[in-house]
Amino acid sequence: MTVVGARLNKGLVLTGIHKSYGKVAAVKNLDLHVDDGELVALLGPSGCGKTTTLRMVAGFETPDAGTIEIDGEEISALPPHKRRLGMVFQNYSLFPHRTVAENIGFGLRMAGMAKSARDAKINEMLDLVQLQGRGDVYPSKLSGGQQQRVALARSLVVNPKVLLLDEPLGALDKSLRESMQFEIRGMQRRLGITALLVTHDQEEAMSMADKVAVMNGGRILQIGAPADIYDRPKSRFVAEFLGASNIYEGHVSDDGGSLVTPGPQGPVRLHLPEAQKAGQSLLLSVRPERMVLTLGEASAGLAARVVGAVFRGNYAAYQVEVPALGRELFVYRQADGPLGSTTYHLGQVVTLDWAAQDGVIVSAE
Amino acid sequence: MSDTSLQKTSPGRRMRLLAPPFLALPAVLFLVVFFVMPLIDNGMRSVISNDGGFTLSRYVSLLTDGFYLWIIAQTVLLSAGVTIISIMIGYPVAYFLVRKAGRFSGLIIFLLIAPLLTSIIMRTFGWQVLFARRGLVNNLLVDQLGILSAPLRLTNSPEIAIAALVHVLVPFMVLSIATVLQGIDTRLEESAKILGANRLRTFFEVTLPLSLDGIGTGAILVFMIANGSFVTLVLLGGGMQTLPLMIYQQFNTTRDFGMASAMSMILLVIAVSCLFLQLRLVRRKGT
Structure with a gap:
């Protein structure tokens, strides 16, 4: 080991990880760096390789190629029990034949800690997850949220180098999920623990992670802060997987300032966020909530007709038909009309527009 | 089948029975004749002495x-x-x-x-x-x-x-x-x-x-x-x-x-x- 820079790579570093099952490659040449104390979410549809990646970090799967380092130490040859990790599973995975206290103390007992010291730690954790006095209860007597908090306490009490979260909130109902997102995130931040989260729920990824890595087909397509990923998607897949997107295909006009997209009544010119090289083919993505609707026909923008209106509480989702483009687009608007209905109604003629800088150019991937 | 057991079964529950209970009769009869009765007979035989009186001496x-x-x-x-x-x-x-x-x-x-x-x-x-x-x-x-x-x-x-x-x-x-x-x-x-x-x-x-x-x-x-x-x-x-x-x-x-x-x-x-x-x-x- 070189002395200089030996401790440069704090946190979790995956380099060139490859894993295939038979002829199917589950993870392809993946690089990932989770900084010390950072929470990174691997987000993607099922089969994208996110769970395989997590299981390789845990040691349940062996990568075909590549290295996994924690705080600069290569761990891919170590068995799971020597990696000093914490892991929370979707179904909590509490030992049903052990009490809550025994579950939390399991890792400490494995490490050979004396009973008195163990008990003190267990009580400390029970306080932390607000389950004081429930130590002698069996897990089956607890609610889903409580079981998840025990699972969290069990994984944190051993002071793991990295916390692995495998769809940790997937089994909880929606309202509980939201409060647990805050709780897990708060605890992870307070303890300054490096964490890797695997989820297919974009809302969960965005509300919990410092960085979101969107995966598809065994690759990380884009990694960055949640707002960055959402507002500046680089590819069509990222734009459509995180929230909804209206995507326009076409080529850049001769003056470089707009996108020419084919339509049934002839080409339509759409404004681009910035000038582009004339003639090249492009994909333009605009988020539904960036679209602006005005009632009636206006001089600028696209004429459209409301063909679908869905009330969603704090906002409304509209489906509008644009004859010039020969297709339907999605528009989300904050609820700002009179109480008790959506602002626009079925059949109304509207004009559709968006600010040029709200469009994002994405790759076809 | 006693009265009490009949009272306990609500009509709705009885409707869901696959077959009327009397169809179980042959099986019950078979078990009574070839299992319960021999078992009782066997039990009796073990406590009746050779001269016909009651005895526990064999168990002792x-x-x-x-x-x-x-x-x-x-x-x-x-x-x-x-x-x-x-x-x-x-x-x-x-x-x-x-x-x-x-x-x-x-x-x-x-x-x-x-x-x-x-x-x-x-x-x-x-x-x-x-x-x-x-x-x-x-x-x-x-x-x-x-x-x-x-x-x-x-x-x-x-x-x-x-x-x-x-x-x-x-x-x-x-x-x-x-x-x-x-x-x-x-x-x-x-x-x-x-x-x-x-x-x-x-x-x-x-x-x-x-x-x-x-x-x-x-x-x-x-x-x-x-x-x-x-x-x-x-x-x-x-x-x-x-x-x-x-x-x-x-x-x-x-x-x-x-x-x-x-x-x-x-x-x-x-x-x-x-x-x-x-x-x-x-x-x-x-x-």
Whole structure:
């Protein structure tokens, strides 16, 4: 080991990880760096390789190629029990034949800690997850949220180098999920623990992670802060997987300032966020909530007709038909009309527009 | 079927019965005539003395006489031994079947059940062919390999009887344990590993405790069947005495039907206590 820079790579570093099952490659040449104390979410549809990646970090799967380092130490040859990790599973995975206290103390007992010291730690954790006095209860007597908090306490009490979260909130109902997102995130931040989260729920990824890595087909397509990923998607897949997107295909006009997209009544010119090289083919993505609707026909923008209106509480989702483009687009608007209905109604003629800088150019991937 | 039981069933519940209750009558009659009545008759026979009066003397001698106590003890010890060996052989097989076999599990289950498809007499004679004085094993040891100068006396010993019983009873153990192992979420084992338990500790801390129910069910099955085994012990046991053999003797040699009845009642009590144990085990799991 070189002395200089030996401790440069704090946190979790995956380099060139490859894993295939038979002829199917589950993870392809993946690089990932989770900084010390950072929470990174691997987000993607099922089969994208996110769970395989997590299981390789845990040691349940062996990568075909590549290295996994924690705080600069290569761990891919170590068995799971020597990696000093914490892991929370979707179904909590509490030992049903052990009490809550025994579950939390399991890792400490494995490490050979004396009973008195163990008990003190267990009580400390029970306080932390607000389950004081429930130590002698069996897990089956607890609610889903409580079981998840025990699972969290069990994984944190051993002071793991990295916390692995495998769809940790997937089994909880929606309202509980939201409060647990805050709780897990708060605890992870307070303890300054490096964490890797695997989820297919974009809302969960965005509300919990410092960085979101969107995966598809065994690759990380884009990694960055949640707002960055959402507002500046680089590819069509990222734009459509995180929230909804209206995507326009076409080529850049001769003056470089707009996108020419084919339509049934002839080409339509759409404004681009910035000038582009004339003639090249492009994909333009605009988020539904960036679209602006005005009632009636206006001089600028696209004429459209409301063909679908869905009330969603704090906002409304509209489906509008644009004859010039020969297709339907999605528009989300904050609820700002009179109480008790959506602002626009079925059949109304509207004009559709968006600010040029709200469009994002994405790759076809 | 009493009035109270009829009152308890609501009309809605009775509507959902697949067939009217009277269709069960033939089966009930059959059981009464060929099971309940003989059982009562047997019980009566065991407490009525040869001159027609009531007596418990047979039970007294069965439970105090050293000879009979030794036979009861031998019966229980034999069954316990067979049970323990079956657990030790059956658990690894069940584990392999559930966790490692993959697409070969069907073949393994077939191989397990295959011995049960042959008649018990054939199977027992099979063991004799293997272990007889001029049988396969002795032939190999003496003539082919020349390890021994004279054939070993392998048949007619308790050991060979135990081996034969284990051979036929292990499938029950394997299937009982495999069923429970199948239901254990492997993520529980992964949780233990992540928390610092090596493979051995993971097994003893998580896998084994969670599969105790399967071991319990298998043990009771094996114990009860071994307890009542007869043919294997007659043909291979080498004069070993257990309750079923004694009962047979009382009938055929001594013709002391009263004593035979008392012995069978004791055998029945051992079997029923086993079932009771199993029920308690199942109930504990239910809560």
